[in-house]
Amino acid sequence: MKTIAIAGKGGTGKSTTAALIIRWLSERKSRSILAVDADSNVNLNDLLGVRLKETVGAIREEMRNRIADLPGGMTKQQFLEYKIQTSLVEGPHFDLIAMGRPEGPGCYCYANNLLQDILGTLAGNYDYVVIDNEAGMEHLSRRTSQAIDYLLIVSDATARGIATAGKISRLLRELETRVGQRYLILNRVAGPVSNTVEAAIHEEEFSLLATIPEDDTLLKMDREGIPIWSVAASSPARLAVDRMMDSLDP
Amino acid sequence: MSRIIATRAIRGAHKLVARAERELAAAIAEMGPDTRVEFPNTGYYLPISHGILGLRIETLGGLRDLLAEAKELLPPVPSDNLWLPYLGNTLDAGMATLFADEIIEAIKYTRTPLPYLPETHPKDGRLWLGAANDVIMRERGIEFVDNTAPGFAACVGYCPTNEIAVRIARELQEKNLYVFMSAATDGKSMAQQLAEEGIEMGWETRLVPFGDDVTATIHALGFSTRVALSFGGAQPGDYQRVLRYNKNRVFAFVLALGPVDDEKHAQAAGAINYGFPTIADTDIDNILPTGICTYEHVVSPVPHDRIVSKAIEVRGLKISVTKVPIPVPFGPAFQGERIRKEDMYVELAGTEKHGFEYLTGKGSDEVEDGKIEVVGPEIDEVTEGSQLPLALWVEVAGRQMQPDFEPILERRLHDFMNMAHGVFHMGQRDINWVRVSKEAKDQGFRFRHFGSIIHAKIHGEFGKIVDKVQVKIYTREKEVMDLIETARKVYRQRDERLAGLTDEAVETFYSCTLCQSFAPNHVCVITPERSGLCGAYNWLDGKAAHQINPTGPNQPILKAQAVDAIRGQWQGINEFVFNASHKTLQVFSAYSIIDNPMTSCGCFECISCVLPSTNGIMTVYRNFPGMTPSGMKFSTLAGTVGGGLQTPGFIGHSKRYVASSKFISAEGGAKRVVWMNRELKEELEPDLRKIGRREGVENLFEMIADETVAVTEEEVLAHITKMNHPALSMPPLF
Numbered sequence A: 001m002k003t004i005a006i007a008g009k010g011g012t013g014k015s016t017t018a019a020l021i022i023r024w025l026s027e028r029k030s031r032s033i034l035a036v037d038a039d040s041n042v043n044l045n046d047l048l049g050v051r052l053k054e055t056v057g058a059i060r061e062e063m064r065n066r067i068a069d070l071p072g073g074m075t076k077q078q079f080l081e082y083k084i085q086t087s088l089v090e091g092p093h094f095d096l097i098a099m100g101r102p103e104g105p106g107c108y109c110y111a112n113n114l115l116q117d118i119l120g121t122l123a124g125n126y127d128y129v130v131i132d133n134e135a136g137m138e139h140l141s142r143r144t145s146q147a148i149d150y151l152l153i154v155s156d157a158t159a160r161g162i163a164t165a166g167k168i169s170r171l172l173r174e175l176e177t178r179v180g181q182r183y184l185i186l187n188r189v190a191g192p193v194s195n196t197v198e199a200a201i202h203e204e205e206f207s208l209l210a211t212i213p214e215d216d217t218l219l220k221m222d223r224e225g226i227p228i229w230s231v232a233a234s235s236p237a238r239l240a241v242d243r244m245m246d247s248l249d250p
Numbered sequence B: 001m002s003r004i005i006a007t008r009a010i011r012g013a014h015k016l017v018a019r020a021e022r023e024l025a026a027a028i029a030e031m032g033p034d035t036r037v038e039f040p041n042t043g044y045y046l047p048i049s050h051g052i053l054g055l056r057i058e059t060l061g062g063l064r065d066l067l068a069e070a071k072e073l074l075p076p077v078p079s080d081n082l083w084l085p086y087l088g089n090t091l092d093a094g095m096a097t098l099f100a101d102e103i104i105e106a107i108k109y110t111r112t113p114l115p116y117l118p119e120t121h122p123k124d125g126r127l128w129l130g131a132a133n134d135v136i137m138r139e140r141g142i143e144f145v146d147n148t149a150p151g152f153a154a155c156v157g158y159c160p161t162n163e164i165a166v167r168i169a170r171e172l173q174e175k176n177l178y179v180f181m182s183a184a185t186d187g188k189s190m191a192q193q194l195a196e197e198g199i200e201m202g203w204e205t206r207l208v209p210f211g212d213d214v215t216a217t218i219h220a221l222g223f224s225t226r227v228a229l230s231f232g233g234a235q236p237g238d239y240q241r242v243l244r245y246n247k248n249r250v251f252a253f254v255l256a257l258g259p260v261d262d263e264k265h266a267q268a269a270g271a272i273n274y275g276f277p278t279i280a281d282t283d284i285d286n287i288l289p290t291g292i293c294t295y296e297h298v299v300s301p302v303p304h305d306r307i308v309s310k311a312i313e314v315r316g317l318k319i320s321v322t323k324v325p326i327p328v329p330f331g332p333a334f335q336g337e338r339i340r341k342e343d344m345y346v347e348l349a350g351t352e353k354h355g356f357e358y359l360t361g362k363g364s365d366e367v368e369d370g371k372i373e374v375v376g377p378e379i380d381e382v383t384e385g386s387q388l389p390l391a392l393w394v395e396v397a398g399r400q401m402q403p404d405f406e407p408i409l410e411r412r413l414h415d416f417m418n419m420a421h422g423v424f425h426m427g428q429r430d431i432n433w434v435r436v437s438k439e440a441k442d443q444g445f446r447f448r449h450f451g452s453i454i455h456a457k458i459h460g461e462f463g464k465i466v467d468k469v470q471v472k473i474y475t476r477e478k479e480v481m482d483l484i485e486t487a488r489k490v491y492r493q494r495d496e497r498l499a500g501l502t503d504e505a506v507e508t509f510y511s512c513t514l515c516q517s518f519a520p521n522h523v524c525v526i527t528p529e530r531s532g533l534c535g536a537y538n539w540l541d542g543k544a545a546h547q548i549n550p551t552g553p554n555q556p557i558l559k560a561q562a563v564d565a566i567r568g569q570w571q572g573i574n575e576f577v578f579n580a581s582h583k584t585l586q587v588f589s590a591y592s593i594i595d596n597p598m599t600s601c602g603c604f605e606c607i608s609c610v611l612p613s614t615n616g617i618m619t620v621y622r623n624f625p626g627m628t629p630s631g632m633k634f635s636t637l638a639g640t641v642g643g644g645l646q647t648p649g650f651i652g653h654s655k656r657y658v659a660s661s662k663f664i665s666a667e668g669g670a671k672r673v674v675w676m677n678r679e680l681k682e683e684l685e686p687d688l689r690k691i692g693r694r695e696g697v698e699n700l701f702e703m704i705a706d707e708t709v710a711v712t713e714e715e716v717l718a719h720i721t722k723m724n725h726p727a728l729s730m731p732p733l734f
Helices: A014-028 A044-048 A056-065 A076-087 A109-123 A159-174 A195-203 A216-224 A236-248 B003-031 B047-053 B063-073 B087-108 B134-145 B162-174 B190-196 B214-230 B239-249 B262-273 B304-315 B405-418 B438-442 B448-462 B477-499 B539-548 B571-580 B634-641 B655-659 B678-683 B685-695 B713-723
Strands: A002-007 A033-038 A095-098 A128-133 A148-156 A179-189 A208-213 B152-157 B178-182 B207-211 B253-257 B278-280 B344-349 B355-361 B372-375 B386-388 B390-397 B423-428 B431-437 B468-474 B508-512 B524-526 B556-558 B562-564 B606-611 B616-621 B650-653 B673-676
Touching (some): A014 A033, A014 A044, A014 A128, A014 A148, A014 A179, A014 A236, A033 A044, A033 A109, A044 A095, A056 A109, A076 A109, A076 B431, A076 B539, A148 A159, A159 A195, A208 A236, B003 B063, B003 B087, B003 B262, B047 B087, B047 B214, B047 B239, B063 B087, B087 B262, B134 B214, B152 B214, B162 B178, B162 B253, B178 B190, B178 B214, B190 B207, B214 B239, B253 B262, B253 B304, B278 B304, B344 B438, B355 B405, B355 B431, B355 B477, B390 B405, B390 B477, B405 B423, B468 B477, B508 B539, B508 B571, B524 B539, B556 B571, B562 B571, B606 B655, B616 B634, B634 B650, B655 B685, B673 B678, B678 B685
Parallel strands (some): A002 A128, A002 A148, A033 A095, A033 A128, A179 A208, B152 B178, B178 B207, B372 B468, B616 B673
Antiparallel strands (some): B390 B468, B423 B431, B508 B524, B606 B616
């Protein structure tokens, strides 16, 4: 199993990049892919063009609220596992699980402890696990994600954006999450990358994996609610992601 | 005690001792008393007389001592007017028989040519092998110790047909048992029947023909006597230890096939001394009460198709299936494997079809061990991608089986099924879901193999309580729906029984140290009537978590001696808490808010604390943001209670604990509650009303103040005084 985590602050086009990466993997590598939508503004499923059944967060809430009357004398471990396994969206090209909204007040030690086990085991069944993380990296910090082979941080081509990407990268170092290779992706790049941005990249000690150009087709599809999955092979953004993945060769 | 059996056994013993006396006198007259006697190639003396009596017999003359012992033991034949002969006499007659057998067999070895083959298997048309030599003893005896072979079946007589003889022999071999054959009846023996059918015999195949004489049966008991001496650490002459070792460790029994004469009755009586029961296919009466043997002593008549399983059951033999007989790899490594839709051949139950799994205890006669039936289509009769209903109906029988074990065994079906590579199982009861992969199907995996897995694993893991397992697998809607209601009824009964589970009814509680990462000295003790304070963990969860991860944060704690049953203090719990709290807490009360109350991590759903002037307590739920009558908000209270500190008058607990009959029961329970935040109070209304009725305080619910009527302690006091709340008349809290 190889884990690819895609991170970045909201609005950088991180989920779109994730969708294109999943598409590349399923065509070039293997269809044994688990896509994990770990962003609380669940939308990866829309980009991939599949319908979501239930989020892990909702299941966790249900379990917490049904403490006294879990069905069938089940233990919580079994209930949670059953629900999560059934919530999995199974597509021909990948399976998808969505983490959903973060936890409310109250104690989540127990539920998260169970989740860590269940998700860890589930992930082990796949050749590739692609995690679309939210900026706060809740699931990474909660250790609901396992070791990461490739961390791809997506940023826009601004000095401020790269500083934010740097913060995310440092946060992960502090969390002692095991990360194999760490790269920066510049997204929605219009024109050449400026010197300030290059300096910022250098300062944050990032190695730049790829620049993905601004792509009007994608913007249009997004506006019209058409899944990014179905983007034409000639789309400049898709071409850039394909090239990037060819060179990364995970 | 069967008079018939006793009489016949004693009569048989008399005949055999008389025969031994006759043959010994003749042999001594012919060859002289100094003629050497021994079983060839053995470094031992004659095993029975050496093991049981400590005699070292080396000559024909020496056999006289053994004869004297036999005659000494021989009881009189019961007279016709003695209706209840004593078992002890029968046992003595049995032992005398064994001595006589040994004399007769030892004399045979003084003759030339030797009466038995020196080989380990039949040869050149000759069948009988006689006593085991030392090489066999070393190679084979050890198998009785390391459980490679659980024991042996001493088969005497013959079967009605050769085919039955072969079937019984095969069945015994499948259970890894040795088959020791001796004692022809009317010139016919089981060994001859097997020979006629061309069955390969010998020590190598575990089918051992000892001899056609009834006395050759002694080579079976001689063998097990030597096992006790060589591997059981028994000293020669320490007959108690020799016999007890055999009873406890060598799972042997006698199969009496065909007519049973007096002499064979006598052999059976001898075997009973070793704890080996006799099972007969003819009606020879029964000795049912337990005593010397683990269960019954003599059982008859038993039909041939059930005689092996009956014998195994009566002897208390536990069958272990070491290799699960399925065509796909099997082991814990395959647990957690999800069969992806793309790789799946068939899906059973789940969200699309009905399904359930059910395990129940049955009478031993109702269960045929290893029987597996598939009702409805098999996997190779459905197309790829099919979705089918599923009922797994498991019936077990065992002398030690109890209804309480049913759900425990049933819950393990999940683990067992998941161990098969290519099988995915989720859930339990009537929420279950199974997938089988294309790969597994191609390798020959069939639905019936669910049964093979369950059969093998239940024997393996629950051998102590289960003797027999049979499995029915239904894959047709009609049958599944017909049976599901029966199962659901039982599920409900089990839940009710579980709901009634009390702290007194269990020996162990479970610890929870999941939260020690931020409250290092805190330890939760979870009891059936007090769930973890976070509300997430109940006793069963603790138990289940421990089974899944034996070294994890949930450990069983033996309650041991109660120190104070009212406050809920036990020696075992105190010791555990002392260590687990890094020696900060000495005493721990499960049921008291005043005296050494249980500590909290910080995860509590509720906090209860004493309101001194009311002689009662208030309880607040964690999401109540307002001021409480204690003068503190939840957040401030949490600082007082959390972090593993023991603060008399304050506890953190789960919502459900309020409804428990053990809720601060040392101080009088829930009728101490004088204030609750409204939301919590309303949620617990049914419970509070029930408690009120139980305690004879009909309107307890109304008596309890909430933030709509009281936010200060004074206002609470005023409210409860007006309502005549029972706390006011209860003993002082301090």
